[in-house]
Amino acid sequence: MFIGGFYGMDIYFLMFVVPALLFSIAMQIMVKGTYKKMSAIGNARHLTGAQTALRVLEFYGVRDVRVERVSGRLSDHYDPRTKTIRLSDGVFGSATIAAVGIAAHEAGHAAQHANSYMPIKIRNAILPVCNIGSSLGIPLVILGYLMSFDFLITVGLALYALIALFQLVTLPVEFNASRRALHVIESQGLLEGDAYRGAKKVLTAAAMTYVAALVVSIANLLRFMMRFQRRR
Numbered sequence: 001m002f003i004g005g006f007y008g009m010d011i012y013f014l015m016f017v018v019p020a021l022l023f024s025i026a027m028q029i030m031v032k033g034t035y036k037k038m039s040a041i042g043n044a045r046h047l048t049g050a051q052t053a054l055r056v057l058e059f060y061g062v063r064d065v066r067v068e069r070v071s072g073r074l075s076d077h078y079d080p081r082t083k084t085i086r087l088s089d090g091v092f093g094s095a096t097i098a099a100v101g102i103a104a105h106e107a108g109h110a111a112q113h114a115n116s117y118m119p120i121k122i123r124n125a126i127l128p129v130c131n132i133g134s135s136l137g138i139p140l141v142i143l144g145y146l147m148s149f150d151f152l153i154t155v156g157l158a159l160y161a162l163i164a165l166f167q168l169v170t171l172p173v174e175f176n177a178s179r180r181a182l183h184v185i186e187s188q189g190l191l192e193g194d195a196y197r198g199a200k201k202v203l204t205a206a207a208m209t210y211v212a213a214l215v216v217s218i219a220n221l222l223r224f225m226m227r228f229q230r231r232r
Helices: 002-007 011-039 049-059 097-114 118-147 150-187 194-231
Strands: 066-070 077-079 084-088
Touching: 011 097, 011 194, 049 066, 049 084, 049 097, 049 150, 077 097, 084 097, 097 118, 097 150, 097 194, 118 150, 118 194, 150 194
Parallel strands: 066 084
Antiparallel strands: 077 084
């Protein structure tokens, strides 16, 4: 009964969480729509995602990173532990505008690691602590409510706040990777005109999903804080 009440709808849920969730859904729809549209348009130079990633790595002087195919849709990522760029089926061998943009973005992450980009070092450093906050924050808040133990609630909220902190630090990392990608795409003439603008739209839409994730975390944190203050 308590758990249902804790997670149930209240005025703070309506004020903070619902608008944040609607914004997040809108961003997810936008990125999927933009990706689908730009995945249907080939690029004039017939560059695949894998070839694009290699071009970006070469531009930034990164020579120890591999490019591999991974299953899934929009599952593209850079793994710094193995120094591997993994591109999804729709990107790795596809010569579309979307494939060029996404592959260049992941190669931008590889360049960040190679160049010791400070925000990504900070993000990696706080990741273990943020994982603890992700798993323990809300359970501690609920336990504190059950026990009427304000200190435990405060600790839980502080741990949950680490999620928002991690997402906040993630923003400059993602935006910088896109800037690096677009710089190479433009300066090397990989895409031009409408094709370049199309790739930029794909990366902008993807970046906005990270903004949405931060907004949702902040909205939930505000909701819990307001409920805590009201209970006191």
